[in-house]
Amino acid sequence: MNRKLKQLIIGTAATAAVIFSGASQATGITGAGATFPYPIYAKWAEAYRAKTGVGLNYQSIGSGGGIKQIQAKTVDFGASDAPLTLDELNKSNLAQFPAVMGGVVPVVNIVGVEPGKLKLTGETLANIYLGKITKWSDPQIAADNKELKLPDEVITVVHRADGSGTTFLFTNYLTKVSADWKSKVGEGKAVQWPAGTGGKGNEGVASYVQRIKNSIGYVEFAYAKQNKMAHAQLKNREGQFVQPNDDSFKAAAAYASWDSKNGFYEIVTDEPGKESWPITGASFIMIQKVQDKPETGLEVLKFFDWAFANGSKMAEDLDYVPLPEKLQQLIRASWKEQIKDASGTAIWK
Numbered sequence: 001m002n003r004k005l006k007q008l009i010i011g012t013a014a015t016a017a018v019i020f021s022g023a024s025q026a027t028g029i030t031g032a033g034a035t036f037p038y039p040i041y042a043k044w045a046e047a048y049r050a051k052t053g054v055g056l057n058y059q060s061i062g063s064g065g066g067i068k069q070i071q072a073k074t075v076d077f078g079a080s081d082a083p084l085t086l087d088e089l090n091k092s093n094l095a096q097f098p099a100v101m102g103g104v105v106p107v108v109n110i111v112g113v114e115p116g117k118l119k120l121t122g123e124t125l126a127n128i129y130l131g132k133i134t135k136w137s138d139p140q141i142a143a144d145n146k147e148l149k150l151p152d153e154v155i156t157v158v159h160r161a162d163g164s165g166t167t168f169l170f171t172n173y174l175t176k177v178s179a180d181w182k183s184k185v186g187e188g189k190a191v192q193w194p195a196g197t198g199g200k201g202n203e204g205v206a207s208y209v210q211r212i213k214n215s216i217g218y219v220e221f222a223y224a225k226q227n228k229m230a231h232a233q234l235k236n237r238e239g240q241f242v243q244p245n246d247d248s249f250k251a252a253a254a255y256a257s258w259d260s261k262n263g264f265y266e267i268v269t270d271e272p273g274k275e276s277w278p279i280t281g282a283s284f285i286m287i288q289k290v291q292d293k294p295e296t297g298l299e300v301l302k303f304f305d306w307a308f309a310n311g312s313k314m315a316e317d318l319d320y321v322p323l324p325e326k327l328q329q330l331i332r333a334s335w336k337e338q339i340k341d342a343s344g345t346a347i348w349k
Helices: 003-021 038-052 063-071 086-092 122-130 165-177 179-184 201-211 221-226 246-253 294-310 312-317 325-338
Strands: 028-033 055-060 077-080 094-109 156-160 197-199 215-220 233-235 280-288
Touching: 028 063, 028 294, 038 055, 038 221, 038 294, 038 312, 055 063, 063 077, 063 165, 063 280, 086 094, 094 165, 094 201, 094 221, 094 246, 094 294, 094 325, 122 156, 122 165, 122 179, 122 233, 156 165, 156 201, 165 179, 165 215, 165 280, 197 201, 201 215, 201 221, 215 221, 246 280, 280 294, 294 325
Parallel strands: 028 055, 028 077, 156 197, 156 215
Antiparallel strands: 077 280, 094 215, 094 280
């Protein structure tokens, strides 16, 4: 790693740490975890506090950190873009439900390449992150981008350094489209990256890609759009190159099959449909089934109940996909069944 890049990474990591510690200081309910939904949680929290006076302190520390904190009962809820299995939930006595859906997108910093112009297949993306494709002029990239003038420059690969649900979705997708990736790297919130440099949070990855020429990273779409980054098109399961947007996220989300009995465990990557964005996923909330402080647990449920009922427009404005009404009702019913006080009484009426 050259000295200039090393200094950039150290500086950006420090900035990211300030961003994370500078989350809402309001008292009320506390949460921690995924950076994927942070923009919409922050928006919901601002509106909810104005309406009710109840604040939300959400630490955008990554899905892995959020899971650890809710397991340790140091926050009122955890958030992860990688859902826990039913066995994992039962082991920690947790309930889980989706809160919002969105898309993970590859982002690049290539001079002269505008947002949405670069086309990538899943195999090409995997080969870049495997370190097999090292230059933007590589024939595999050029074959799908004949209309672009791509530089004969080395690609700087940027990935997440922390335990991340965004990484889980990204690597889960790559295992479905690349046998080489599946056998050598696999999927997870954290993996042994064959190439590249790590950034903390969606914020850190976005910042690195913005500053490093000829780089590529992956972030939740809201970060790409808010930071005016150049995202790529992806070739989906039906062989169509598609843009990331509300319609392509909703097209993929339509194939989800939700079931409260399995903890709402659902992964929505590489779904069928000509309009489907291939790296779509939900962000999940984890909460203790037995509430030591039932009044606080109730406040958590009231916050998400309000967000479901009143936050859809805010979610759409930030390019997330709000949950359909049928799923919202299923989630509320699961609260009555699963989340109780120490005496066994449901806290959600």
